[in-house]
Amino acid sequence: MTGLAARSGVRRWLADFVLAFALFWLAAFCVGASHTRAHALQLPSLVNHATSVGADHLGSSEPNQAVQAVHRVQTSPDQALLLLSVAFAALAALNLGFWRHLRRAYASPRRSVWGRG
Numbered sequence: 001m002t003g004l005a006a007r008s009g010v011r012r013w014l015a016d017f018v019l020a021f022a023l024f025w026l027a028a029f030c031v032g033a034s035h036t037r038a039h040a041l042q043l044p045s046l047v048n049h050a051t052s053v054g055a056d057h058l059g060s061s062e063p064n065q066a067v068q069a070v071h072r073v074q075t076s077p078d079q080a081l082l083l084l085s086v087a088f089a090a091l092a093a094l095n096l097g098f099w100r101h102l103r104r105a106y107a108s109p110r111r112s113v114w115g116r117g
Helices: 002-032 044-058 063-070 077-105
Strands: none
Touching: 002 077
C-alpha cells in the first residue's frame, strides 16, 4: 500500500510540475508576443557613444575592448527563460504538494471520534 501511495504522490507532483511549466510558457508567449525583431531599430549613434565612454572609463584606447567588457553574456536569453521556467514549475509543484500534506495533516477528525454522546 505504501508503494501505491508513493507512486500516486509522484504522479500528482509530476502533473503539478507539467501544469505549472505549461502555464509559465503560455504566459511567457502571451507577454512576449509583441516583442519581435520587426520593431527593433538600429541606433548607431548610441552604440558609438557607449563605446567611446566605455573606453574612456576603462583607460584603454581601443573601443572594442570596452564593448567586450560591457557586453559579456553568460547565458542566452532562451537558456535563462528555460531555467526560470523549470525553477518556477518546481517551486509551484513543491508548494502544492506541501499544501496537500498540510491539508491532510490538519484535517478535522470525524465526528464519531470526538466522543459526543
